[in-house]
Amino acid sequence: MGYRSLQECVQDLQRHKRLVRIEAEIDPHLEAAEIQRRVYAAGGPALLFANVKGCPFPMVSNLFGTIERTRFLFRDSLEAVRHLVELKIDPGELARRPFRYRDLPRTLWSMWIRRARSGPVVECESSIDQLPQLTSWPNDGGPFVTLPQVYSEHPDHPGFKYSNLGMYRVQLGGNDYAPNREIGLHYQIHRSIGVHHAAAIRRGEKLPVNIFVGGPPAMTLSAVMPLPEGLSELLFAAALGRRPVRMITGRGLPIYADADFCISGTIDPSRTKPEGPFGDHLGYYSLQHPFPVMEVEHVYHRRDAIWPFTVVGRPPQEDTSFGEIIHEITGPIIPTVIAGVKGIHAVDAAGVHPLLLAIGSERYVPYAATRSPQELLTTANAILGQGQLSLAKYLFIVAGEDDPHLDIHDIAGFFHHVLERVDWRNDLHFHTRTTIDTLDYSGSGFNQGSKVVIAAAGPRRRTLGTELPCDLVLPCGYQDPRVALPGVIVAECREAGVLDQAAMSPNVPALDMFPLIVLVDDSEFAARSLNNWLWVTFTRSNPAADIDGIGAFTDQKHWGCTGPLVIDARIKPHHAPPLIEDPAVSRRVDQLAASGGPLHGIF
Numbered sequence: 001m002g003y004r005s006l007q008e009c010v011q012d013l014q015r016h017k018r019l020v021r022i023e024a025e026i027d028p029h030l031e032a033a034e035i036q037r038r039v040y041a042a043g044g045p046a047l048l049f050a051n052v053k054g055c056p057f058p059m060v061s062n063l064f065g066t067i068e069r070t071r072f073l074f075r076d077s078l079e080a081v082r083h084l085v086e087l088k089i090d091p092g093e094l095a096r097r098p099f100r101y102r103d104l105p106r107t108l109w110s111m112w113i114r115r116a117r118s119g120p121v122v123e124c125e126s127s128i129d130q131l132p133q134l135t136s137w138p139n140d141g142g143p144f145v146t147l148p149q150v151y152s153e154h155p156d157h158p159g160f161k162y163s164n165l166g167m168y169r170v171q172l173g174g175n176d177y178a179p180n181r182e183i184g185l186h187y188q189i190h191r192s193i194g195v196h197h198a199a200a201i202r203r204g205e206k207l208p209v210n211i212f213v214g215g216p217p218a219m220t221l222s223a224v225m226p227l228p229e230g231l232s233e234l235l236f237a238a239a240l241g242r243r244p245v246r247m248i249t250g251r252g253l254p255i256y257a258d259a260d261f262c263i264s265g266t267i268d269p270s271r272t273k274p275e276g277p278f279g280d281h282l283g284y285y286s287l288q289h290p291f292p293v294m295e296v297e298h299v300y301h302r303r304d305a306i307w308p309f310t311v312v313g314r315p316p317q318e319d320t321s322f323g324e325i326i327h328e329i330t331g332p333i334i335p336t337v338i339a340g341v342k343g344i345h346a347v348d349a350a351g352v353h354p355l356l357l358a359i360g361s362e363r364y365v366p367y368a369a370t371r372s373p374q375e376l377l378t379t380a381n382a383i384l385g386q387g388q389l390s391l392a393k394y395l396f397i398v399a400g401e402d403d404p405h406l407d408i409h410d411i412a413g414f415f416h417h418v419l420e421r422v423d424w425r426n427d428l429h430f431h432t433r434t435t436i437d438t439l440d441y442s443g444s445g446f447n448q449g450s451k452v453v454i455a456a457a458g459p460r461r462r463t464l465g466t467e468l469p470c471d472l473v474l475p476c477g478y479q480d481p482r483v484a485l486p487g488v489i490v491a492e493c494r495e496a497g498v499l500d501q502a503a504m505s506p507n508v509p510a511l512d513m514f515p516l517i518v519l520v521d522d523s524e525f526a527a528r529s530l531n532n533w534l535w536v537t538f539t540r541s542n543p544a545a546d547i548d549g550i551g552a553f554t555d556q557k558h559w560g561c562t563g564p565l566v567i568d569a570r571i572k573p574h575h576a577p578p579l580i581e582d583p584a585v586s587r588r589v590d591q592l593a594a595s596g597g598p599l600h601g602i603f
Helices: 006-015 031-041 067-073 078-089 104-110 192-203 217-224 233-241 319-337 375-383 387-391 411-421 501-507 523-528 530-539 583-593
Strands: 019-026 046-052 059-061 113-116 148-153 163-166 169-171 182-186 207-213 245-248 261-275 289-301 307-309 343-346 355-360 394-399 428-435 448-456 478-485 488-493 516-520 547-549 552-555 558-561 565-568
Touching: 006 019, 006 046, 019 031, 031 046, 031 059, 031 583, 067 319, 078 104, 078 233, 078 319, 104 233, 113 233, 148 169, 148 192, 148 217, 163 192, 163 217, 163 233, 169 261, 182 261, 192 207, 192 261, 217 233, 217 319, 233 245, 319 343, 343 387, 355 375, 375 394, 375 448, 394 411, 411 448, 411 478, 411 530, 428 558, 478 523, 478 530, 488 523, 516 523, 516 530, 523 530, 547 558
Parallel strands: 019 046, 059 307, 113 245, 355 394, 394 448, 488 516, 516 565
Antiparallel strands: 046 059, 148 163, 148 207, 169 182, 182 289, 207 261, 261 289, 343 355, 428 448, 478 488, 547 565, 552 558
């Protein structure tokens, strides 16, 4: 839908009974976030908090809380944008199927940036302390903007052509920030804004930055969209929103005219201050580290401004819908970027970046009687060299020829396929002492860890077990084994060591049907659901440090094992703490949701 403002979007959702207005006073400190988490988990509506404690502005959450509602927001443009992406991949499709692309002229007509002298967002000015001080988790370092649109331009090439609109973490207060004058920005140097930052360092000048909050939802989605080379976020937002993006010029760095808020200022590239902690998308706190400081010059807002927010935490959360809609729009691009790839899935339940699943081709020796991964390894290296995909710790890749019907989004089915075929003597390929996600504390240091590629091809090697072997005897210190998935045992281990080869080796025959053992702190929790197993296994392990195996060997610097692989997914002393709600806030939200309460029936 081509909304002209966030207000128009809210009214539309309310009219279609997809949004509920809450008149009771809600505290932005922990309370609003816990309500959002619960309503998201229940598949509930968007919520408009009309009365925010200590703040003059209403707040709205869960706009993208279900994939169905996300599609509804863009119901008039989603198909047209998909067509645009298709033509970006293969322009020849227009000549072959012109009727399919009959919506192209309307889309192209809207894809431009309209310069404006003024707009609703600059009608009023305020200060940082008057904005909603949203704090999501008890140990967060302060209030954060959770749906920011951070706009910057390349210092060497000012203007819209080389601009960047990204969603980077913004801390409004706390720590050592000077109240109302400084805020924190969290981004990595490989991001597009990092390129602008590096250019500003080289030029010895400050980097102007504008942070937009609110406005039509097309701009929010564009800020997180991994777009093809040559397509700007502003133009994509125009196509998705079915109208040109209005940018106010003549006030320094351009300002999005239809945003609800704009925090305007500069970054001194030579300055950093501690930012965080922050409850992040892996389900743990990202800890305090030095990041750039933005010196605030103006805080603009509309007269009828609404503050949109979301909550980041252990997935799934609202940003899961972002991932789904992004895949729907850009999924067809992947095979054109990486030869041989048929599909890639960044697994949300494992925190997105830690775990990638991929289906490729194995065509190097098509006439061979038996096959082993060859082309898959070339493809895996290409995947790990692509943007955010490079942050993966575990990449499982299989040959599509082995099962043409394998669904990469059927996670349990994918692991079943891998574990039936994998040969731990040959199929493990480690990348050691490399970079991992800055937010992942399972590694050897800040932004430091390892990766492993597990490539499996060929016929099935084994039948996977679904019940514990009756003759299984665990070593001393191991306890409460459970089957988490076919072929996967989770077990608790209180000892410091991971694997006792002498004690485990006699059990190899009993474990023929279980090629993977995962050591955990709580086996009942890890085996309770697929999501629990994914989260525990892949967020709490660093491949090079935490993978071992029965019958382990090293041959010409290649590591493998003859028996089951063992992953130590226990919490280690250097890990960041997991996210836990404040019990007092939880009781308060329980009361709000009880019979007769303002949230009764919503979740």
